[in-house]
Amino acid sequence: xxxxxxxxxxxxxxxxxxxxxxxxxxxxxxxxxxxxxxxxxxxxxxxxxxxxxxxxxxxxxxxxxxxxxxxxxxxxxxxxxxxxxxxxxxxxxxxxxxxxxxxxxxxxxxxxxxxxxxxxxxxxxxxxxxxxxxxxxxxxxxxxxxxxxxxxxxxxxxxxxxxxxxxxxxxxxxxxxxxxxxxxxxxxxxxxxxxxxxxxxxxxxxxxxxxxxxxxxxxxxxxxxxxxxxxxxxxxxxxxxxxxxxxxxxxxxxxxxxxxxxxxxxxxxxxxxxxxxxxxxxxxxxxxxxxxxxxxxxxxxxxxxxxxxxxxxxxxxxxxxxxxxxx
Amino acid sequence: xxxxxxxxxxxxxxxxxxxxxxxxxxxxxxxxxxxxxxxxxxxxxxxxxxxxxxxxxxxxxxxxxxxxxxxxxxxxxxxxxxxxxxxxxxxxxxxxxxxxxxxxxxxxxxxxxxxxxxxxxxxxxxxxxxxxxxxxxxxxxxxxxxxxxxxxxxxxxxxxxxxxxxxxxxxxxxxxxxxxxxxxxxxxxxxxxxxxxxxxxxxxxxxxxxxx
Ligand SMILES: Cc1cc2nc3c(=O)[nH]c(=O)nc-3n(C[C@H](O)[C@H](O)[C@H](O)COP(=O)(O)OP(=O)(O)OC[C@H]3O[C@@H](n4cnc5c(N)ncnc54)[C@H](O)[C@@H]3O)c2cc1C
Ligand code: FES
Ligand code: FES
Numbered sequence: 046x047x048x049x050x051x052x053x054x055x056x057x058x059x060x061x062x063x064x065x066x067x068x069x070x071x072x073x074x075x076x077x078x079x080x081x082x083x084x085x086x087x088x089x090x091x092x093x094x095x096x097x098x099x100x101x102x103x104x105x106x107x108x109x110x111x112x113x114x115x116x117x118x119x120x121x122x123x124x125x126x127x128x129x130x131x132x133x134x135x136x137x138x139x140x141x142x143x144x145x146x147x148x149x150x151x152x153x154x155x156x157x158x159x160x161x162x163x164x165x166x167x168x169x170x171x172x173x174x175x176x177x178x179x180x181x182x183x184x185x186x187x188x189x190x191x192x193x194x195x196x197x198x199x200x201x202x203x204x205x206x207x208x209x210x211x212x213x214x215x216x217x218x219x220x221x222x223x224x225x226x227x228x229x230x231x232x233x234x235x236x237x238x239x240x241x242x243x244x245x246x247x248x249x250x251x252x253x254x255x256x257x258x259x260x261x262x263x264x265x266x267x268x269x270x271x272x273x274x275x276x277x278x279x280x281x282x283x284x285x286x287x288x289x290x291x292x293x294x295x296x297x298x299x300x301x302x303x304x305x306x307x308x309x310x311x312x313x314x315x316x317x318x319x320x321x322x323x324x325x326x327x328x329x330x331x332x333x334x335x336x337x338x339x340x341x342x343x344x345x346x347x348x349x350x351x352x353x354x355x356x357x358x359x360x361x362x363x364x365x366x367x368x369x370x371x372x
Numbered sequence: 373x374x375x376x377x378x379x380x381x382x383x384x385x386x387x388x389x390x391x392x393x394x395x396x397x398x399x400x401x402x403x404x405x406x407x408x409x410x411x412x413x414x415x416x417x418x419x420x421x422x423x424x425x426x427x428x429x430x431x432x433x434x435x436x437x438x439x440x441x442x443x444x445x446x447x448x449x450x451x452x453x454x455x456x457x458x459x460x461x462x463x464x465x466x467x468x469x470x471x472x473x474x475x476x477x478x479x480x481x482x483x484x485x486x487x488x489x490x491x492x493x494x495x496x497x498x499x500x501x502x503x504x505x506x507x508x509x510x511x512x513x514x515x516x517x518x519x520x521x522x523x524x525x526x527x528x529x530x531x532x533x534x535x536x537x538x539x540x541x542x543x544x545x546x547x548x549x550x551x552x553x554x555x556x557x558x559x560x561x562x563x564x565x566x567x568x569x570x571x572x573x574x575x576x577x578x579x580x581x582x583x584x
Pocket of ligand 3: 524525526527528529530531561562563564565566
């Protein structure tokens, strides 16, 4: 690991200032992603601003929803009563991620800002536009089994690895950030970005901005939810494809629906058109198949990930069946 | 760079003035290279010192297995390397060093974590328990007894991590069925495949109702 300056401010303002002073500085929260990448030489910050002493770990009810501090641990959020009662989809997604040990370290802010697990990004001997802009995308013509089927560009076909973020995308969350220019709110769906010509930027967070909290508005999905994660072993692996599904049922009729997918794009992939295709219909496998077909419009596979074109719609159907209690 | 090769976990009393001077000089250069010209000039005096501090050891207080330590560590030292290389508590194992195997599992303030993916300095003021701190004198912890009884290992390399994780799994209330144990123990890989025996050991301790 490269050497770096280490600072541990106790005030938010000082943390933001410490970062703003240096283009090559990084916040460190749980450290589970950043230290991994630093050990491999993928990231080499010259300064680490340890934010763990900032008072940002509360999970609280607020007007119109629940506010989760950026430093709340993944395990604490998943085990929180309020979250389990009102945001069971989020709790399920968190528990599907990583391991019990890692969830005890990983924070909400760090989770949404974790980098892709693309092998070309991880291996500093290989080309990757995300790690080294201009070096090319090794996955495009290389081994692309884990890669995107939506929203990619010819510069980058990596996927975002976070499970938690898929649930937050489905639940219309908002990200609260604070930076040198003040505070702002970013809709969760606008937080992560598509690669386009600048895949080195994962998100729309500006240099020096600190994620302070995530707000999840009150919703109609305290039950009939399911987070389905398909992976190569039963646990402790990243998703090939994942689906966050939430239904509001009136008898057997779908009154409202939320759907998002993970493992298919550079950002959590919200499926608003498929949601619209569900509303007003009976909660049956037939309805779910039709919605899945809508969701898959525009999908395109590469040499090794064509299986996702089948796995994704099947996962959508299964997640919806589980959410509706039809499974 | 040259300092890449220096031992990141040399004992606290290993002072090497020549090295420090060299590092201070390099770090000034680093600072100059990284910061736009005018800014550097404006803040030069105070700035140099700050960056130099990056390569110094940082004071750290820890309670490890009930013993209080006052240490000096380089910021880039992981908790795992501190335990093993500097304090010679080699019960905690390094399997992958990337959070993928669980061999390095310890408890920090009672919670299980991967000691390979956290910096020692980030744990300042915390209480750490390693496998060495589980037994009471010569009396093994019930989980240690159960692992022996059920053959919960073959080569034993993953075992300290498995045991630390298993104790936490019960304390967290996630050992209520075989399925739940398997899920909540999935962060501990065993290449020898002792899983059925590990699950049996955990179930025995859980069902025995002993205090863990
Ligand atoms: C073996 C392994 C398996 C895993 N499996 C999964 C999985 O199945 N599913 C899954 O979703 N994840 C998985 N993960 C990833 C894990 O969830 C992330 O590493 C973790 O959530 C990152 O959180 P952290 O607090 O440790 O972040 P850090 O490593 O501390 O930070 C990550 C990045 O976010 C930035 N950052 C952190 N907090 C803030 C903030 N408040 N404001 C601004 N910037 C910030 C940091 O500067 C850094 O760039 C796995 C990780 C490992 C090592
Ligand atoms: S050594 Fe820490 S998880 Fe493998
Ligand atoms: S006993 Fe050998 S790795 Fe688990």
